[in-house]
Structure formats: C-alpha cells, structure tokens
Amino acid sequence: MLPPMTPPDVPIDLEEFRIRLEESPERAAEGIxxxxxxxxxxxxxxxxxxxxxxxxxxLDAEHQAEILEYAEDDLRTDMVTRMSASDLGxxxxxxxxxxxxxxxxxxxxxxxxxxxxxxxxxxxxxxRALSEYDADTAGGLMxxxxxxxxxxxxxxxxxxxxxxxxxDAEEALDVFVVDADGRPVGFIADRVLLSQPIHTPxxxxxxxxxxxxxxxxxxxxxxxxxxxxxxxxxxVDAAGRLIGVVSAExxxxxxxxxAEEDLMRIVGTAAETRQTRLTVKKRVRQxxxxxxxxxxxGLLSATLLRIFxxxxxPGTEGAGSTDILRYLPLIIGLAGNVGVQSxxxxxxxxxxxxLDATRERSxxxxxxxxxxxxxxxxxxxxxxxxxGLEPGNLGLAVGVATMVSVSCAAVLGCLIPVTCRRVGIxxxxxxxxxxxxxxxxxxxxxxxxxxxxxxx
Amino acid sequence: MLPPMTPPDVPIDLEEFRIRLEESPERAAEGIxxxxxxxxxxxxxxxxxxxxxxxxxxLDAEHQAEILEYAEDDLRTDMVTRMSASDLGxxxxxxxxxxxxxxxxxxxxxxxxxxxxxxxxxxxxxxRALSEYDADTAGGLMxxxxxxxxxxxxxxxxxxxxxxxxxDAEEALDVFVVDADGRPVGFIADRVLLSQPIHTPxxxxxxxxxxxxxxxxxxxxxxxxxxxxxxxxxxVDAAGRLIGVVSAExxxxxxxxxAEEDLMRIVGTAAETRQTRLTVKKRVRQxxxxxxxxxxxGLLSATLLRIFxxxxxPGTEGAGSTDILRYLPLIIGLAGNVGVQSxxxxxxxxxxxxLDATRERSxxxxxxxxxxxxxxxxxxxxxxxxxGLEPGNLGLAVGVATMVSVSCAAVLGCLIPVTCRRVGIxxxxxxxxxxxxxxxxxxxxxxxxxxxxxxx
Numbered sequence: 059m060l061p062p063m064t065p066p067d068v069p070i071d072l073e074e075f076r077i078r079l080e081e082s083p084e085r086a087a088e089g090i091x092x093x094x095x096x097x098x099x100x101x102x103x104x105x106x107x108x109x110x111x112x113x114x115x116x117l118d119a120e121h122q123a124e125i126l127e128y129a130e131d132d133l134r135t136d137m138v139t140r141m142s143a144s145d146l147g148x149x150x151x152x153x154x155x156x157x158x159x160x161x162x163x164x165x166x167x168x169x170x171x172x173x174x175x176x177x178x179x180x181x182x183x184x185x186r187a188l189s190e191y192d193a194d195t196a197g198g199l200m201x202x203x204x205x206x207x208x209x210x211x212x213x214x215x216x217x218x219x220x221x222x223x224x225x226d227a228e229e230a231l232d233v234f235v236v237d238a239d240g241r242p243v244g245f246i247a248d249r250v251l252l253s254q255p256i257h258t259p260x261x262x263x264x265x266x267x268x269x270x271x272x273x274x275x276x277x278x279x280x281x282x283x284x285x286x287x288x289x290x291x292x293x294v295d296a297a298g299r300l301i302g303v304v305s306a307e308x309x310x311x312x313x314x315x316x317a318e319e320d321l322m323r324i325v326g327t328a329a330e331t332r333q334t335r336l337t338v339k340k341r342v343r344q345x346x347x348x349x350x351x352x353x354x355x356g357l358l359s360a361t362l363l364r365i366f367x368x369x370x371x372p373g374t375e376g377a378g379s380t381d382i383l384r385y386l387p388l389i390i391g392l393a394g395n396v397g398v399q400s401x402x403x404x405x406x407x408x409x410x411x412x413l414d415a416t417r418e419r420s421x422x423x424x425x426x427x428x429x430x431x432x433x434x435x436x437x438x439x440x441x442x443x444x445x446g447l448e449p450g451n452l453g454l455a456v457g458v459a460t461m462v463s464v465s466c467a468a469v470l471g472c473l474i475p476v477t478c479r480r481v482g483i484x485x486x487x488x489x490x491x492x493x494x495x496x497x498x499x500x501x502x503x504x505x506x507x508x509x510x511x512x513x514x
Numbered sequence: 515m516l517p518p519m520t521p522p523d524v525p526i527d528l529e530e531f532r533i534r535l536e537e538s539p540e541r542a543a544e545g546i547x548x549x550x551x552x553x554x555x556x557x558x559x560x561x562x563x564x565x566x567x568x569x570x571x572x573l574d575a576e577h578q579a580e581i582l583e584y585a586e587d588d589l590r591t592d593m594v595t596r597m598s599a600s601d602l603g604x605x606x607x608x609x610x611x612x613x614x615x616x617x618x619x620x621x622x623x624x625x626x627x628x629x630x631x632x633x634x635x636x637x638x639x640x641x642r643a644l645s646e647y648d649a650d651t652a653g654g655l656m657x658x659x660x661x662x663x664x665x666x667x668x669x670x671x672x673x674x675x676x677x678x679x680x681x682d683a684e685e686a687l688d689v690f691v692v693d694a695d696g697r698p699v700g701f702i703a704d705r706v707l708l709s710q711p712i713h714t715p716x717x718x719x720x721x722x723x724x725x726x727x728x729x730x731x732x733x734x735x736x737x738x739x740x741x742x743x744x745x746x747x748x749x750v751d752a753a754g755r756l757i758g759v760v761s762a763e764x765x766x767x768x769x770x771x772x773a774e775e776d777l778m779r780i781v782g783t784a785a786e787t788r789q790t791r792l793t794v795k796k797r798v799r800q801x802x803x804x805x806x807x808x809x810x811x812g813l814l815s816a817t818l819l820r821i822f823x824x825x826x827x828p829g830t831e832g833a834g835s836t837d838i839l840r841y842l843p844l845i846i847g848l849a850g851n852v853g854v855q856s857x858x859x860x861x862x863x864x865x866x867x868x869l870d871a872t873r874e875r876s877x878x879x880x881x882x883x884x885x886x887x888x889x890x891x892x893x894x895x896x897x898x899x900x901x902g903l904e905p906g907n908l909g910l911a912v913g914v915a916t917m918v919s920v921s922c923a924a925v926l927g928c929l930i931p932v933t934c935r936r937v938g939i940x941x942x943x944x945x946x947x948x949x950x951x952x953x954x955x956x957x958x959x960x961x962x963x964x965x966x967x968x969x970x
Contacts, residue, residue: 127743306763316865355955367966495810498812
C-alpha cells in the first residue's frame with residue numbers, strides 16, 4: 059500500500075511528522091511507519107479524526123494493527139469505523155485476539171460479520187466466541203493465544219511447543235501445564251525454561267497456577283494478578299478447562315482505569331479517562347447531569363429553608379438579605395463542583411502525562427470554557443425558576459450571581475493546579491481541600507455582592 | 515528455625531490459621547509457611563502487629579523474605595523494625611535489591627549499617643549505592659539484578675548468561691544488549707530467546723531498548739512503561755551506562771498508587787492507600803488539617819457575610835435567622851468533606867478488594883467513629899470561637915448543630931456506598947455527586963433545625 063521509499067536513517071520526530079503532514083498524508087504515513095507504534099498512536103491521537111484517517115489509511119495492515127495495539131480507545135474507534143470490511147479483515151489477522159475483539163465491538167455488526175467472513179474460518183470462530191463474553195468479565199479481557207504442555211512433558215517439550223506456535227506464541231505469556239482434560243495444574247515462567255535443563259520434568263519446574271472463572275468480574279482478575287504478582291492469569295470455563303489468559307498488562311490497565319474512573323465519577327463527570335481530549339461540548343454534556351442534580355438540591359434547600367425559617371416573611375417587603383442567603387447552599391454546591399472537576403482533571407492529566415507543555419494553553423482554555431458554559435446554562439435555569447418562585451427580581455439576581463461565581467470557580471480550578479505545578483507544590487494536595495475552601499469562600503462572597511448589586 | 519513438621523497435604527485456610535494462632539505462634543507459622551506468600555502477607559496484615567510478630571519471627575529467613583516481597587508497606591515496617599540486625603542481614607540476602615532497599619529505609623541507620631556489615635561486602639555496597647537514590651526517582655524504583663550480553667554475542671550466549679547468574683537472574687526481566695562501554699543498544703525478550711535458534715546474532719533478534727535517566731521522576735518511568743507496553747525499562751547513569759531495571763510491576767504500583775493517592779489528596783485526607791486499615795485516631799489526625807482549613811474558611815465567610823449584609827443588625831435583638839444562615843457555608847463545607855471522604859475510601863476499598871465481607875462491619879464502624887470524632891472536635895472549636903464573636907448563645911447553637919450534621923454526613927457517606935453495592939449500583943457514581951447533594955441538603959436542614967431549637 060505504501061509507495062516505494064528509502065527509509066530514513068533516523069526516525070522522524072513530531073515536528074518532522076507535522077511538516078510531512080502538510081505535504082501529503084502519504085509522506086506522513088511513510089514517516090510514522092518508521093517510529094515506534096506507541097509514538098505513532100500518540101501523534102495520530104493529537105490530530106482531528108479527519109486528519110488522522112488519510113495517514114492511517116496509507117499504512118499497510120501490519121503497521122495499522124501495531125498502532126491500534128497502542129492506540130487509545132477513541133483513536134481506535136475513529137479509525138476502524140472508517141475502514142472497509144476487507145481491510146478490517148486484514149488487521150483482524152494481525153491483532154492479538156483480545157485486541158481484535160475490541161475492534162469488532164467498535165464497528166457495526168454487519169461490517170464485523172463481513173470482515174470475519176474474509177479471514178481464516180478458524181480464527182473467525184475463535185473471535186466470535188470471544189466476542190460473546192461481557193467486556194467487564196475475565197472472558198472479555200482474556201486472549202486465546204497461550205502455550206500449554208502436558209503433565210508428563212519435560213521443559214524441552216515446552217520450548218518445542220513455543221516454537222511450533224510461531225508468531226502467535228510471541229503474544230503469549232509463559233506456559234501453562236494442563237492435565238489430560240485441559241485443566242491447568244501448573245505454571246512455568248519463560249525465565250525458568252531458560253535457566254533449567256531441558257530434560258527437567260515440567261512437574262518439577264512448575265509452580266501452582268492461578269486461575270479465574272471466565273465469568274468473573276474483570277476487577278477480580280486484576281486483583282488476583284496484583285495480589286500474587288502474576289505475569290499471566292489462567293481463565294477457565296465451567297468445567298475448569300483453560301480457555302484463555304489475562305496478562306499483567308491488561309490487569310494494570312483495568313486497575314489504572316478503575317481508580318481513574320472512580321475519581322472522575324466521584325467528582326461528577328463521566329467515567330472517561332483523558333478528559334482533556336474531549337470536545338468542550340462533550341465535556342459540558344457529561345457534567346450537566348450532576349449540575350442539574352445540584353441545582354435541584356439547591357433550590358429544594360432554599361425552599362425548605364424558607365419554610366423552616368421565614369414563615370410570613372417573604373413577600374412582605376421584597377427580597378432581603380435572608381432571601382439571598384437561602385441560596386448559599388446552591389451556589390456553594392455548584393461552584394465547588396465546577397472548580398473541583400477542572401482541578402481534578404488537570405491534576406490527573408499532569409500525572410498521566412496526558413497534558414504536556416504543548417497542550418497546556420488549549421487545555422486550560424477548554425476547561426475554562428466548560429466552566430463558563432455550565433455557569434451560563436445553570437444561571438439561566440436558576441434565574442427562570444427562582445423568578446417564578448420568589449418575589450421581585452431575586453431570580454435575576456441569583457441567576458446572574460451564579461454565572462459569575464461558577465465561572466470564577468472554573469478559573470480558580472484551572473489556575474491553582476497549573477500554578478502549583480509551576481512552583482513545585484503537588485497540585486493534588488491543593489486541588490481538593492484548599493480549592494474547595496477558596497471556592498466556597500469566593501463563591502459565597504461573589505454571589506452576595508453581585509446579588510445585592512442587582513437587588514438595589 | 516522451624517521445629518520439624520510434617521507438611522499438610524492441603525495448604526491451610528484463613529480459618530485454620532486463626533485456630534492455630536490460638537494454639538501457638540509456632541503452629542501458625544508452620545501453617546503459613548505452606549501457603550502462598552501473598553496469602554500469608556494478607557493474613558498477617560489483618561492481625562495486630564503484636565500478634566503478627568511472633569508468627570513472623572518463627573519463620574525462617576527465606577519465608578520471611580518471600581512474605582515481605584508481597585507485604586504492604588505497613589506490615590513490612592512493623593516486622594522489620596522488630597528484627598535483630600543479624601536476622602535482618604539474612605533477609606537482605608534473600609530479597610531482590612529494590613525490596614532490600616525498602617527494608618533498609620524502614621530501620622534505624624545504625625541497625626541498617628550493622629545488618630549490611632553482616633552480609634557479603636559486594637551485596638552490601640550495591641545496596642548502599644541503591645539507598646542513595648531518592649525514593650521518588652527511577653533510581654529509587656530500580657533493581658540491580660539484570661542480564662546483559664554484548665553486541666557481538668548470539669542468543670545462546672544470552673541463555674548462558676542467564677544460567678550463570680543463577681538465582682539472581684530469576685528476578686531479572688529479559689535481556690539487555692550493551693556496547694563495550696555498558697550502554698544499552700538493544701533489548702531481547704525471554705520469549706524471543708525461546709523461540710529463535712540459539713546461533714542467531716543478538717543484533718538480529720533485539721529491538722530498540724527503552725531507557726530512562728536514573729534521576730528521572732518515578733512517574734516518568736511508569737509513563738514510559740505504560741506507553742510502550744514494556745516488560746522492563748533500562749535505567750542509565752549520566753554516562754548512559756545501564757545500572758538498573760524498572761519492571762512493569764513496579765510501574766503498575768506507581769500508577770495505581772498515584773491515582774489512588776491523588777484521589778485521597780483531593781478529598782482531603784492523607785495520600786495513603788488502604789485507609790481502612792489505619793486506626794481511627796490516625797485517620798482523624800490525617801483529616802484534621804483540611805477540617806481546620808474548612809472551619810477557618812467557614813468562619814471567615816460568616817464574618818465577611820455579616821460585613822456585606824447586616825451592618826447594624828447584629829446585637830440589636832439577639833441572634834436571628836440571618837445570623838444562622840451566615841454559617842451555612844461552614845456547615846456545608848464540613849459535612850460535605852466528611853461525607854465524601856468516607857464514601858471515597860469505601861468505594862476504593864471495594865474496588866481494590868481491601869474491603870471484603872469479613873471486614874465490612876468493622877470498617878463501617880471505624881469510618882463512622884472518625885466522622886463523629888471530627889464532628890465533636892470541630893463542634894467544640896466552633897462553639898468557642900462563634901461564642902466569642904457573636905451575641906447570645908449562637909455559639910452553642912452553631913457548635914451543636916455542626917456536631918449533629920457532620921455525624922449524619924459520615925453515616926450517609928458510609929451507608930450510601932454499602933447500600934448501592936448491595937443493590938448492584940456502582941457506588942462511585944453515587945458516592946460523589948449524589949452524596950454531596952444529599953449531604954448539602956441534609957446538612958443545611960439539620961443545622962437550621964438544631965440551631966433554631968437551641969436559640970429558642
């Protein structure tokens with residue numbers, strides 16, 4: 059698929075890649091086929107999907123598959139949904155089974171079926187079977203490339219088995235010893251195969267295998283791998299037969315993702331990692347449910363506070379200071395949420411390397427826009443609702459004050475972590491506690507000052 | 515060190531371990547020397563240090579070292595600080611270098627020096643050199659057991675090198691190819707050694723090595739391993755010579771820990787994982803700084819609100835509803851913090867498997883006590899401070915109301931995640947947003963009702 063080319067002596071860098079991209083997608087593709095697939099995947103991820111696709115399409119199936127192995131889910135989905143069924147078939151043959159299943163899950167069922175019908179029937183059946191497992195289970199995580207030997211074998215037989223499996227075995231991790239029914243009874247690390255004589259019986263060299271049932275939760279698989287420090291975990295069916303393996307790398311992704319996703323859920327945005335790569339629109343949409351809930355709770359608390367406190371007071375002389383104060387829980391909740399969301403996303407983006415110097419300005423701008431949009435939308439809803447519930451222009455006052463304080467909270471939530479990082483303070487320490495205190499304080503005061511100015 | 519024993523056919527389980535523990539530490543030690551060291555480490559972690567120590571002490575150095583490899587930092591520190599220098603020397607010889615350095619960092623310098631002087635001078639010098647690196651750097655993370663071959667070698671030479679290194683090489687991960695000066699030029703996976711003919715030149719089998727400078731941040735090392743999907747990352751000195759390796763397992767610990775620690779910092783407690791294993795006293799102490807900050811910010815905002823709103827009002831007719839309302843930001847901040855801390859800790863404890871059914875009751879009880887203590891302490895401080903600042907018994911009212919609402923928030927923060935998990939809702943979704951709304955709402959109302967009751 060690539061035009062004939064003389065490979066450069068030194069792999070190109072990001073700058074050179076961008077220069078070539080201006081020339082043509084083919085020139086850019088030539089360049090990234092020479093760099094590590096992980097770098098290629100990172101560079102493509104930074105482009106718009108429309109820009110990345112022609113470069114990706116100009117690569118051969120082997121390079122495409124390599125890049126997909128390292129690609130974030132977003133990039134993978136963007137690329138494979140644009141591929142023809144026959145090109146898809148080519149990369150399915152190149153990919154390890156667990157990655158192939160992820161690709162199949164991305165495309166429409168009819169395209170997946172067409173792609174599968176173009177490859178080796180045996181591989182296709184295996185992938186169809188793997189696709190049946192729930193993505194959150196050990197079965198959804200496992201790959202089917204693994205090497206086994208029998209209880210009566212010697213280490214030399216294991217080495218032979220690895221060589222026979224050829225390329226597939228390169229993906230496999232160590233060797234499982236199984237009984238006549240295919241049930242795992244032992245595990246032999248590659249390093250043991252290398253360091254002990256080949257005539258050693260496997261029964262003498264093996265250690266106890268760790269296994270998990272195919273339907274078990276993927277977190278459970280990750281916990282086992284973590285607890286026992288495993289390289290790979292055997293996955294068994296209901297009869298106890300070995301049907302797949304989960305690698306430590308898969309487990310570490312599950313763990314990293316789970317902690318990250320829990321963090322994102324707890325601060326009230328979507329459980330998606332790499333938030334700074336999403337569009338402003340998408341980020342606003344993901345955070346609106348929590349904001350809606352916060353507005354609702356805030357309005358409810360303002361109403362309940364009126365009932366508990368001010369029987370008879372409202373309406374008597376227009377809106378006064380007590381009326382404004384009843385909306386403090388609303389504004390504190392909203393401003394706190396917005397600030398903590400921005401700061402948390404930045405703190406994690408720093409930690410994972412997702413946010414480097416080249417992207418700082420655009421990421422900060424993006425997060426602040428998200429805050430401003432949320433402030434605007436909540437402010438409008440609040441102005442209308444409070445305007446209906448309360449006398450005078452209290453609705454306008456509370457609505458505008460909300461907009462101002464929420465936008466300020468977003469700015470604080472962005473500037474504080476960035477500043478901390480610049481001066482060498484751990485941004486995470488400041489992002490939560492300190493930011494919440496500051497945004498509560500600033501939010502309350504801005505709210506009161508703006509609301510009073512409008513009321514007078 | 516162990517008395518003669520007939521090993522059981524089936525390894526003991528936790529229940530049997532507890533029964534044996536009642537008999538004698540030696541009987542319990544016999545039992546845990548038969549199970550996987552990861553299980554032994556988990557069982558010992560659940561005991562009080564005073565109870566775990568005699569069991570640990572009754573094991574031989576090899577078993578002790580194995581358990582320490584899997585032990586949480588807390589258990590490791592508890593055990594090694596009780597060991598004599600000569601016993602410590604024995605386990606230093608058994609441990610991989612990176613773990614040995616962690617052990618040395620736990621004990622007093624004089625004990626560490628005495629232990630080091632009792633082992634092979636060569637190993638001791640290596641450990642002393644490793645101890646010099648900052649724990650947060652690639653140097654602090656690396657181990658020095660690795661296998662190298664020269665550029666002119668063949669794969670068979672690599673296998674020979676692995677066999678020569680003997681036991682040490684079992685810890686090592688794959689093989690680095692270095693030039694005459696010891697600078698890494700290539701990397702060969704064990705699986706490649708097994709699957710290709712032994713007379714293949716290493717230059718044909720190797721891939722480009724990934725390396726990092728010894729002084730680089732440990733997060734950077736973890737990011738590289740994650741990005742390139744490495745099994746091991748070479749660590750080089752200023753001259754570019756290979757001096758250590760960081761394994762994928764180390765990296766995954768760094769990553770998991772960093773996400774977890776960021777989460778803990780953001781909700782305002784200490785950046786320590788496994789919070790449910792800490793004593794109530796320690797947890798309260800770790801959270802007090804944030805609570806102090808929140809109280810301060812809340813009192814400041816109440817004072818500023820008086821200035822902005824109620825010139826002339828206070829003191830005229832005793833404390834009224836406006837005065838109570840000015841303390842809403844304080845109570846919302848405190849109750850929100852306490853609730854979110856408890857729920858976050860529970861959510862993560864579920865996810866990591868730290869909290870299973872056997873510990874549920876004690877963990878819930880612990881977290882609620884932490885909340886009650888924080889409520890009590892903050893309530894007293896607030897009652898005294900507000901009592902001094904405001905007229906009438908407003909101080910008493912605000913203080914008592916704080917205690918009640920903070921304790922309620924802690925109960926909500928514990929019960930909501932547990933209930934969600936029981937009924938099959940992801941606790942993380944509810945732990946943050948929903949809980950904050952609920953605790954803001956409940957906190958405000960409880961506060962107002964209690965404060966008014968006291969004022970009347």
